[in-house]
Amino acid sequence: MPRDAQPGHVAAWRAILTVHAELTERIDRALVEGGAIPLHWYDALLPLYEATGHRLRLGELARAALLSRSGLSRLVDRLEEADMLAREACGEDARGSYAVLTRAGQAAVRKAWRIYGREIQRLFGQHVSKREAAAMTTVLRRIQEANGRGK
């Protein structure tokens, strides 16, 4: 967006882009430097961690991790290779598979979260009051809901 002729919401969107890019990069760096899994892996493993049984259909996981089915398929290859998760046949529907977190995968998520949480506090939370955080969440959730799924 051009710098001139900016209604307020354009400046806000621009600020979101900048903060997202900067913090995301720093968090990923902190994870790697701290000997944890990369942010990318964390994004895929967290939905599993939060799922009941630490288990999700591959399609669901793809959706949760914002990846295409094919992209997820290859990522799961690498995560399985690294012993973060295992594929498991799906009883009810022989077409499908589950991804299930291993013990090592669960530990990796917890370790990553310790670093991630610390960094969010340091880079973001530290500079934002409770009130401001709540207000921002409200607005963003409203946007989320207005745009969720449909057109």
Added chain:
Amino acid sequence: MPRDAQPGHVAAWRAILTVHAELTERIDRALVEGGAIPLHWYDALLPLYEATGHRLRLGELARAALLSRSGLSRLVDRLEEADMLAREACGEDARGSYAVLTRAGQAAVRKAWRIYGREIQRLFGQHVSKREAAAMTTVLRRIQEANGRGK
């Protein structure tokens, strides 16, 4: 970040991630469907558009577009191929080059911005009051400045 035990700033960060991912994808789709350049190209061409003389050193452009030098080098190959910009030798320093927007490149930025601006309004601005946008910008700029460049 786990869904439980969330201080307010974690929820806010999570909301930023979600909104960023969703809107970014929709905007890119709108650009392509509208026959404009992809978001990716826009991100690289806009800094040029805003630069005096529509001209920037490749290194500067890399920084502005949040790309590595090598990544930018290849992107510039494609943009040059598509007649969006041209490389130009740098008089003062024969090591360096400039990237300069072509006429077509300038037009492409303007066309993309028409769509982009409309989509920001539709997906984001429409759901946010002026006050809220201003408040959000203030907070995010504060974070930006606290984390800009240094540690």
Added chain:
DNA sequence: GAAGATTGAGTACTCAATCTTG
């Protein structure tokens, strides 16, 4: 030797096509 830019090798994604099962 350091800095600007490019090239080589490797990684990670996409869409379209395919295979398998419902």
Added chain:
DNA sequence: CAAGATTGAGTACTCAATCTTC
């Protein structure tokens, strides 16, 4: 033939190595 998952081909990035000029 529709849906879940994978595979093939193509694209776009990264870091490390290289080339050129300061």
